[in-house]
Amino acid sequence: MSEYDLKVSPEIGFGEQELEDYLKKKKLLHDGQYFQIIRRSIDARQQNVKVNMRVAILDAPPEVEYVEYFRKDHKVGDAAPVIIVGAGPAGLFAALNAIEGGLKPIIFERGKDVRSRRRDIAAINKEHIVNPESNYCFGEGGAGTYSDGKLYTRSKKRGSVRRVFEILVAHGATEEIFFESHPHIGTNKLPQIVTAMRETIEQAGGEIHFDSKVTDFLVSKGEMEGVQLSDGSVHKGLAVVLATGHSARDIFRLCQEKKIKIEAKPFALGVRIEHPQQLIDSIQYHCDARGEFLPASSYSLAARTDIKRVERGVFSFCMCPGGFIVPAATSPGEVVVNGMSPSRRDSKFANSGIVVAVEIADLPDFHQYGELAAMEFQASVEKAAWTAGGQTQTAPAQRMTDFVKKRVSSSLPETSYQPGLASVDMGEVLPNFIASRMRHGLKVFGKKMHGYYTNEAQIVGVESRTSSPVRIPRDKETCEHVEVKRLFPCAEGAGYAGGIVSAAMDGERCMGEVLRIYGGRI
Numbered sequence: 043m044s045e046y047d048l049k050v051s052p053e054i055g056f057g058e059q060e061l062e063d064y065l066k067k068k069k070l071l072h073d074g075q076y077f078q079i080i081r082r083s084i085d086a087r088q089q090n091v092k093v094n095m096r097v098a099i100l101d102a103p104p105e106v107e108y109v110e111y112f113r114k115d116h117k118v119g120d121a122a123p124v125i126i127v128g129a130g131p132a133g134l135f136a137a138l139n140a141i142e143g144g145l146k147p148i149i150f151e152r153g154k155d156v157r158s159r160r161r162d163i164a165a166i167n168k169e170h171i172v173n174p175e176s177n178y179c180f181g182e183g184g185a186g187t188y189s190d191g192k193l194y195t196r197s198k199k200r201g202s203v204r205r206v207f208e209i210l211v212a213h214g215a216t217e218e219i220f221f222e223s224h225p226h227i228g229t230n231k232l233p234q235i236v237t238a239m240r241e242t243i244e245q246a247g248g249e250i251h252f253d254s255k256v257t258d259f260l261v262s263k264g265e266m267e268g269v270q271l272s273d274g275s276v277h278k279g280l281a282v283v284l285a286t287g288h289s290a291r292d293i294f295r296l297c298q299e300k301k302i303k304i305e306a307k308p309f310a311l312g313v314r315i316e317h318p319q320q321l322i323d324s325i326q327y328h329c330d331a332r333g334e335f336l337p338a339s340s341y342s343l344a345a346r347t348d349i350k351r352v353e354r355g356v357f358s359f360c361m362c363p364g365g366f367i368v369p370a371a372t373s374p375g376e377v378v379v380n381g382m383s384p385s386r387r388d389s390k391f392a393n394s395g396i397v398v399a400v401e402i403a404d405l406p407d408f409h410q411y412g413e414l415a416a417m418e419f420q421a422s423v424e425k426a427a428w429t430a431g432g433q434t435q436t437a438p439a440q441r442m443t444d445f446v447k448k449r450v451s452s453s454l455p456e457t458s459y460q461p462g463l464a465s466v467d468m469g470e471v472l473p474n475f476i477a478s479r480m481r482h483g484l485k486v487f488g489k490k491m492h493g494y495y496t497n498e499a500q501i502v503g504v505e506s507r508t509s510s511p512v513r514i515p516r517d518k519e520t521c522e523h524v525e526v527k528r529l530f531p532c533a534e535g536a537g538y539a540g541g542i543v544s545a546a547m548d549g550e551r552c553m554g555e556v557l558r559i560y561g562g563r564i
Contacts, residue, residue: 045080046070048095052335055082055093071099078104083223084336089328091336119247121146124556125269125279127256127293129153130184131542132285132533132549134236137243137250138209139550143557147248148279150271152255152290153181155240156233163188166369167460170435175255178370178380179289179507182252183236185534186542188368188382192360193225193543206546213238224340228385256286256293259300259529266529281528281556285549286535288510289372293535294417297514303525306415307513307537310359311423312397312480313468313501314367314379315442316457317494322363322392325493338364338387341394341494345486347479354404354475356483359395359508366458367393367502369435376424377431377438379459379502391458395505396487398479416511423473427504430466438471439463442499446481455500463502471503513537521555530556 054060065071080096098104124140126133129151137147152175153159159181165171166178179185186192193207207219210227214235219225227235240250258270260278268278286293297304319339323332326339344357360380364387370380381393400416408415408422430438437459441451451465469477488495514531515524516538523529530552532538533545 043101044070044099046097046099048097049085049092050095052084052091052093052333055095056335056337061097065097065099070097074101076100076103079221081221081223086326086328086339091327091329116141116246118144118146121247123148123277123279124553125150125277125282126285127269127282128184128285128287128290128535129182129240129250129252130285130287130533131186131546132539132552133184133283134239134243134549135206135209135546136283136285136532136549136553137248138239139553140556141243141246141248143553143561145280145553145557145561147243148277149243149248149250150254150256150269150277151182151250151252153177154252156182156187156236158252159188166371166435170461172369172371172374172376172435174373175253177372178368179287179372182240182250183232184287184545185289185370185380185507186545187232187236188229192541193219193227202547202550203543205550206543209239209546210235213242226383226385226387228387229382230384257296259296259302261300261302261526264525265527266523280560281530283530283532283549283552283556284514284536285532285545285552288534289507290535291372291417291421294414294512298413302523302529303515304413305513305515306402306413306417307509307511308399308401309416309420309511310357310397310399310508311420311476311504311506312356312359312395313472313503314381314393314505315396315499315501316367316391316393316455316459317496317499319364319390319392321493321496321498325491338383338392340392341491343396343487343490343494345483347398347482349475349478349482354401354479355399356479356486357397357399359397359505361392361394363387363392364389365391365393366460367391367437368459369437369461370507371424371428371435375428375433376421377427377435378424378504378506379437380505380507389458393458393502395508396480396483396501397505397508398476398483400476404475413512420506420511423471423504424506426471430471430503431464435461436464437461437502438466438468439500439502440466440468441497442484442501443495443497445469445501446484446495451497451500455498457500457502459502463500468501468503509540510535510537520559521552522559528560
């Protein structure tokens, strides 16, 4: 096998036949040989956009070796049970790891399966009805299933990342996620992948129960023995992996009530900003139209603000090229927005979270809530957005430069946000320390990306579920709660992950520690 680094045009980089012809023309590929893309990324630093690639030349067709569990006939129906709360990526990957280790995973998910979730999501968009148990955040697959499917991660544990990708591909994801610099599955494809993962778990003897809300923890003598559901049923297991996601406020309140140690955690809060995708393409690709080969362009922006000698960051978050803004509220009486993109990223809009870092020191009016101070602050801003939008899922919005110049927009541009927008003064919705820093940050971003700062763009509020406002402390080595044995706080909801891949990796890690510490009890 030989590998070559290439810098080619988008037509060659993203066209399979064009790439094959190029390799043959350069005498790198010969009859009877095959090629495999190892890495691919876009280089738009120069006027002429190029694609950087590493390509392997093979003498046999390329094969993907999937992880071992997928080829084994695991049967854990009669094995010792382990309880998993939440069927998001952390919960699902924890369950698969439990099966490999010989445990029977029993997942309790408050929401519905992916197919049934669609009706509740449609009700939010069309009828402004929020089902607090089944929505964009709660349900099979977690928040990522219907809000984008990005697979970016800053993790340096590349072996673990590869394993997560292999499991996803084994369940239907495209093999392109192995080599793209910013891999992405797409909201339209994730439900089928999540369904396939559920089938793998159930075929091995594991269980997944939907509409099963955990309402109490069974704690005895400093150990977590199991959980109680809203129907009164009690379920015990070797350990409890808590993988509820960052929006399960009732779980945080339950922890406080049961005196299970939790901590207020810094997070970030702001808005979604929406531009025409063509405008972002023209800025990033230096052309009027990107053509048929280049994907919808994205961006990443950050700035530091210093107000009254207090520094806080302003930055883009979860940028969605060719995407849509969606309503992500989890309870009536609040407005929350998020972004998503289909796999083709073919919407005419680009949106991104633009958020400001929030420290606990910024919230003196909420210190009365103790460990839940950041969560209650988050909830208060979401309620303000609901009130400003007219007490429906209509979201408050304002043109970008109007917001910076503190004037209400007389009209709003077309939007991808289906429940609709209301023109308001977003400075009245956002706390002043957020709004003032965001105004500064947007002007800085306009200097970094010429054309970005424009009234063609609008801000839509509020983007508040960037990460958990609560941390459930655990031992750095064992992942076990610092005070309650057999409780393993996991992933985003516990404050230890951010995104599909990192959550999946943390789910695997937590279950690995369950097996290591308590496997001897089997």
